[in-house]
Structures are given as structure tokens and as C-alpha cells.
Amino acid sequence: MVRHSKLQQQVLSLYRNFLRAAKDKPGFLPRIRAEFRKHAQIPRTDILLIEYLLRRGQRQLEQLRDVHTKQMGVFVKTKWEEQ
Numbered sequence: 001m002v003r004h005s006k007l008q009q010q011v012l013s014l015y016r017n018f019l020r021a022a023k024d025k026p027g028f029l030p031r032i033r034a035e036f037r038k039h040a041q042i043p044r045t046d047i048l049l050i051e052y053l054l055r056r057g058q059r060q061l062e063q064l065r066d067v068h069t070k071q072m073g074v075f076v077k078t079k080w081e082e083q
Contacts, residue, residue: 007050014057021064028064
């Protein structure tokens with residue numbers, strides 16, 4: 001069995017929580033999967049970027065869990081992502 005670091009476990013947990021939160025909201029799953037796949041290429045050694053994206057994802061998850069959320073906005077590229 002593969003052992004994941006604490007940071008990897010947090011990212012996987014965030015992904016699972018996103019999938020659960022989007023289950024009842026049509027159209028969200030493809031966007032969530034695409035966003036995580038896009039960031040899957042980030043090197044494991046880039047801890048600052050991973051932690052930044054993890055915090056940003058947690059804020060977006062809270063917005064998604066809101067019962068009034070009907071659509072997901074477009075993510076804006078940050079200077080971290082442009083590299």
C-alpha cells in the first residue's frame with residue numbers, strides 16, 4: 001500500500017470533499033476534475049505553491065457547500081500559476 005505524506009493526504013481529502021459537495025450540483029464535477037488534473041503536474045517539492053492552492057481550494061469548497069451556490073466562477077491565474 002502506498003504511503004502518502006501529510007500534505008498529499010490533505011490534497012486527496014480536499015478532492016474527495018469537493019466531489020461529495022458537487023454531487024448534488026449538476027455541472028460542477030467536470031470543472032473540479034479538470035482543475036485538480038491541471039495542478040497534478042506541480043512538482044512535489046513546490047510546497048509553498050501546493051499549500052497556497054490547498055488553502056484556496058478549502059475556501060472554494062466552503063463556497064461550494066453553501067446551499068445558495070448555483071454556479072462556479074472562473075479561476076483567475078495567479079502569478080504562481082503563470083510560471
